[in-house]
Amino acid sequence: MLEKRSVSGSHSASCGFWWRRAGIKLIKLSLRSLILAVCVNERRPFPPPPCSQSSGGGSTLLGYIGIDTIIEQMRKKTMKTGFDFNIMVVGHSGLGKSTLVNTLFKSQVSRKSAGWARDEKIPKTVDIKSVSHVIEEGGVKMKLTIVDTPGFGDQINNDNCILLPWPHAPWFHWEPISKYINEQYEKFLKEEVNITRKKRIPDTRVHCCLYFISPTGHSLRQLDVEFMKRLSHSVNIIPVIAKSDTMTVEEKQEFKQRVRKELEMNGIEFYPQKEFDDDMEDKSDNDKIREAMPFAVVGSDKEYQVNGKRVLGRKTAWGIVEEPTNHRSLCALARLLPRSHLQDLKEVTHNIHYETYRARRLNENGGLHPICDTQDSNL
Amino acid sequence: MLEKRSVSGSHSASCGFWWRRAGIKLIKLSLRSLILAVCVNERRPFPPPPCSQSSGGGSTLLGYIGIDTIIEQMRKKTMKTGFDFNIMVVGHSGLGKSTLVNTLFKSQVSRKSAGWARDEKIPKTVDIKSVSHVIEEGGVKMKLTIVDTPGFGDQINNDNCILLPWPHAPWFHWEPISKYINEQYEKFLKEEVNITRKKRIPDTRVHCCLYFISPTGHSLRQLDVEFMKRLSHSVNIIPVIAKSDTMTVEEKQEFKQRVRKELEMNGIEFYPQKEFDDDMEDKSDNDKIREAMPFAVVGSDKEYQVNGKRVLGRKTAWGIVEEPTNHRSLCALARLLPRSHLQDLKEVTHNIHYETYRARRLNENGGLHPICDTQDSNL
Numbered sequence: 001m002l003e004k005r006s007v008s009g010s011h012s013a014s015c016g017f018w019w020r021r022a023g024i025k026l027i028k029l030s031l032r033s034l035i036l037a038v039c040v041n042e043r044r045p046f047p048p049p050p051c052s053q054s055s056g057g058g059s060t061l062l063g064y065i066g067i068d069t070i071i072e073q074m075r076k077k078t079m080k081t082g083f084d085f086n087i088m089v090v091g092h093s094g095l096g097k098s099t100l101v102n103t104l105f106k107s108q109v110s111r112k113s114a115g116w117a118r119d120e121k122i123p124k125t126v127d128i129k130s131v132s133h134v135i136e137e138g139g140v141k142m143k144l145t146i147v148d149t150p151g152f153g154d155q156i157n158n159d160n161c162i163l164l165p166w167p168h169a170p171w172f173h174w175e176p177i178s179k180y181i182n183e184q185y186e187k188f189l190k191e192e193v194n195i196t197r198k199k200r201i202p203d204t205r206v207h208c209c210l211y212f213i214s215p216t217g218h219s220l221r222q223l224d225v226e227f228m229k230r231l232s233h234s235v236n237i238i239p240v241i242a243k244s245d246t247m248t249v250e251e252k253q254e255f256k257q258r259v260r261k262e263l264e265m266n267g268i269e270f271y272p273q274k275e276f277d278d279d280m281e282d283k284s285d286n287d288k289i290r291e292a293m294p295f296a297v298v299g300s301d302k303e304y305q306v307n308g309k310r311v312l313g314r315k316t317a318w319g320i321v322e323e324p325t326n327h328r329s330l331c332a333l334a335r336l337l338p339r340s341h342l343q344d345l346k347e348v349t350h351n352i353h354y355e356t357y358r359a360r361r362l363n364e365n366g367g368l369h370p371i372c373d374t375q376d377s378n379l
Numbered sequence: 380m381l382e383k384r385s386v387s388g389s390h391s392a393s394c395g396f397w398w399r400r401a402g403i404k405l406i407k408l409s410l411r412s413l414i415l416a417v418c419v420n421e422r423r424p425f426p427p428p429p430c431s432q433s434s435g436g437g438s439t440l441l442g443y444i445g446i447d448t449i450i451e452q453m454r455k456k457t458m459k460t461g462f463d464f465n466i467m468v469v470g471h472s473g474l475g476k477s478t479l480v481n482t483l484f485k486s487q488v489s490r491k492s493a494g495w496a497r498d499e500k501i502p503k504t505v506d507i508k509s510v511s512h513v514i515e516e517g518g519v520k521m522k523l524t525i526v527d528t529p530g531f532g533d534q535i536n537n538d539n540c541i542l543l544p545w546p547h548a549p550w551f552h553w554e555p556i557s558k559y560i561n562e563q564y565e566k567f568l569k570e571e572v573n574i575t576r577k578k579r580i581p582d583t584r585v586h587c588c589l590y591f592i593s594p595t596g597h598s599l600r601q602l603d604v605e606f607m608k609r610l611s612h613s614v615n616i617i618p619v620i621a622k623s624d625t626m627t628v629e630e631k632q633e634f635k636q637r638v639r640k641e642l643e644m645n646g647i648e649f650y651p652q653k654e655f656d657d658d659m660e661d662k663s664d665n666d667k668i669r670e671a672m673p674f675a676v677v678g679s680d681k682e683y684q685v686n687g688k689r690v691l692g693r694k695t696a697w698g699i700v701e702e703p704t705n706h707r708s709l710c711a712l713a714r715l716l717p718r719s720h721l722q723d724l725k726e727v728t729h730n731i732h733y734e735t736y737r738a739r740r741l742n743e744n745g746g747l748h749p750i751c752d753t754q755d756s757n758l
Contacts, residue, residue: 063485066718068517071457073722075450080657083449106442138447195741199730278459339445343452351578362574 082134082141084203085342086184088235089146090177090227091212092153095242100210100297101146104334109133111148123151126176147206149177153223174227181206181235185357205354207345208271208337209235212242213294217255220262228268234353236271236345239263240333244296252296259294270294272341276348289336295329461513461520463582464721465563467614468525469556469606470591471532474621479589479676480525483713488512490527502530505555526585528556532602553606560585560614564736584733586724587650587716588614591621592673596634599641607647613732615650615724618642619712623675631675638673649673651720655727668715674708 089097089110098110111131132145152173184205191201209231213224228237241259244252263270270293277283468476468489477489490510511524531552563584570580588610592603607616620638623631642649649672656662 065483065485065514065516066713067514067521068519069718070462070519070521070721071454073719074453074457077722077726078450078453104444106444135444135446137444140447140449142446142449195738197734334445339448340452342449343456347456355576359574 079139079141081200082143083346084143084145085346086130086145086147086204086207087337088149088177088181088206088209089212090149090152090209091242092214093150095212095214096298097148097210097212097242100212100240100242103330104337105135105144107133107135109135109144110146123154126151126173128176128180145204147180152177153221173223174230177227178231178234181231182357185234185354186361188354189358189361203346205349206235207349209237211237211239213239213259215241215243215246215255215296217247217251219258225262225266225268228263228270229266232269234357236273236348236353237268238271238333238336239294241294241296243298244329245298247296256294256296263294271345271348273348276352289332292329292332295333297330297333458518458520460579461522462725463522463524464725465524465526465583465585465587466716467528467556467560467585467588468591469528469531469588470621471593472529474591474593475677476527476589476591476621479591479619479621482709483716484514484523486512486514488514488523489525502533505530505552507555507559524583526559531556532600552602553609556606557610557613560610561736564613564733565740567733568737568740582725584728585614586728588616590616590618592618592638594620594622594625594634594675596626596630598637604641604645604647607642607649608645611648613736615652615727615732616647617650617712617715618673620673620675622677623708624677626675635673635675642673650724650727652727655731668711671708671711674712676709676712 087101089101091097098112101110102108109131111129127150128147129150130145130147132143135142135144188201188203188205191198211224211228213220228239231237239259241252241255247255269275272286272289274283274286274290277286466480468480470476477491480489481487488510490508506529507526508529509524509526511522514521514523567580567582567584570577590603590607592599607618610616618638620631620634626634648654651665651668653662653665653669656665
């Protein structure tokens with residue numbers, strides 16, 4: 001069983017383990033196993049290194065212990081409990097928000113698909129509507145909530161309308177969204193400070209906000225800049241260029257570069273944020289993602305038969321355009337969103353955005369006090 | 380990639396998913412995938428079921444999404460951060476506590492191995508001493524802390540000495556231990572209510588207490604009963620019969636049965652506690668463990684050459700006794716401790732014992748108030 005164990009030099013070299021931050025050094029003793037005595041004794045000074053069967057002040061593991069089975073144990077727990085993931089989509093009507101979400105999750109998960117009439121009137125103010133689904137894949141269950149924001153950006157006709165009255169002023173557009181995001185943090189915080197807590201706090205916090213940029217080919221609108229500037233510190237924003245099939249390859253590249261420049265000029269930090277890269281490996285992976293952003297996407301949630309196979313695509317006068325596998329940007333987004341950064345999006349939301357909200361909230365008005373609420377606890 | 384997805388009937392049938400507790404039903408739509416619309420909309424009543432490409436009110440997934448990659452994402456995170464695990468060993472001197480811990484973790488991890496002289500005097504009162512090691516296996520790093528309690532049970536000569544003065548009264552034996560366990564909860568609680576919190580709170584809470592019962596062949600001592608009765612509600616106790624090679628097979632079976640009966644009569648709940656079984660699958664697995672408890676163990680941390688192979692064993696006048704693979708009880712404990720219940724021990728400690736302490740603490744004296752401590756936060 002010894003074969004299962006290995007000490008990877010790259011792992012210990014590449015990242016900031018908590019014991020390294022605490023000033024504890026890991027000493028490599030053999031290629032197969034390592035162990036280091038670290039004294040945290042309550043009463044005595046640091047003792048000499050442990051007695052050892054191998055020379056060099058450390059000891060070698062004599063057989064397989066099973067520490068790495070923690071992964072399997074965590075897998076079993078996750079399979080049993082499932083997990084929550086909440087995505088918000090923001091952008092004016094007609095940009096294909098619902099279609100893109102359906103494309104990413106290969107099913108009719110969007111609000112519009114969930115029975116909301118496609119011909120509903122565009123609201124005069126920004127509305128927040130959400131719909132949840134439970135999706136299972138490989139035995140893992142995810143409660144996916146799509147938060148839609150109909151009415152966002154729809155009543156603004158002028159990019160420089162910041163001084164115009166309701167409903168033209170941009171803040172009428174981001175304020176209800178910001179309020180919703182903070183309300184979810186507040187809900188979580190209230191559950192967290194309860195004296196009798198739920199074993200598992202329901203997580204309605206927005207883990208990711210897909211911001212849809214119009215494929216104008218020109219530049220970002222003032223509302224785009226203002227929205228992302230204000231909300232990038234309270235939610236993970238992933239900017240996407242919507243309906244990018246309306247642009248030629250050159251136009252798309254040029255527009256992407258312009259948007260990236262404008263985001264940088266305005267100090268807008270989108271996800272994955274540079275400052276939260278854990279280590280060099282993370283940085284290298286995320287740099288590639290950041291370079292490809294904003295993703296220029298085209299959604300397609302209709303199913304067609306092509307050469308006898310079911311495919312997702314868009315049927316145009318020129319034929320069926322197969323989307324998901326061939327569209328690089330969409331693939332990159334699909335990789336990022338469900339396949340590589342789901343857990344990280346949840347962790348950044350919890351460790352950074354929620355913690356920032358919590359600290360601000362506890363600092364004001366003497367903070368929140370624990371509440372004795374025994375009604376629906378499932379401890 | 381579709382092959383990766385499956386809906387296991389046994390999973391959804393066997394356990395209490397949070398959405399089931401919330402009254403949400405999962406509807407199976409196909410053998411390969413399932414999806415169910417659940418409305419959590421803020422403003423409108425429950426909408427009709429989602430538009431669907433398959434009949435029956437649900438929709439089929441059109442391709443692989445990647446929800447199950449969350450397991451791989453969690454694995455990567457765990458490999459980077461590592462985890463803490465803290466074991467306390469309690470029992471009077473000479474019962475082989477250090478040896479057993481060394482045997483379980485296949486290395487010299489105990490306090491005595493870490494440079495503490497074997498000939499140190501038995502203290503007159505119970506002392507708490509701990510030593511930590513970082514062990515790596517399969518790329519996963521664990522900071523293992525062994526908390527020893529020298530002096531426990533050593534000054535008691537009479538089982539009915541409850542009224543005798545110090546240091547004979549049993550409460551002088553469990554009180555320092557109970558105090559230590561609560562101090563760790565208090566440390567964690569203080570970190571948790573801080574306004575600026577650490578990204579990862581150092582976990583010094585005792586996840587498991589191995590309680591060593593003397594292989595007398597008679598019955599439990601009064602101190603054993605009192606200790607386990609008092610501490611079983613604040614820590615996960617795993618009772619073990621020490622040095623069980625001093626008993627014949629029949630004596631061992633008889634003693635195990637007697638101990639089990641006494642534990643039951645005294646209402647002592649040891650780990651894994653029946654009330655915390657998650658589902659029928661859990662119950663069935665844990666019932667087998669409970670039936671085999673208390674484990675009758677023999678530790679062996681010396682290495683010998685047997686038929687050209689390195690083995691752990693005990694060298695007696697009758698030859699070398701190979702231990703770890705042949706000893707059923709030890710194997711069961713080794714399976715339970717590092718290989719199957721590590722994560723569960725951590726979760727029961729956090730969700731049950733720590734939560735109980737926290738609720739009590741917040742109820743008394745108006746509770747703890749958030750402290751602004753920015754000194755060593757690594758947010």
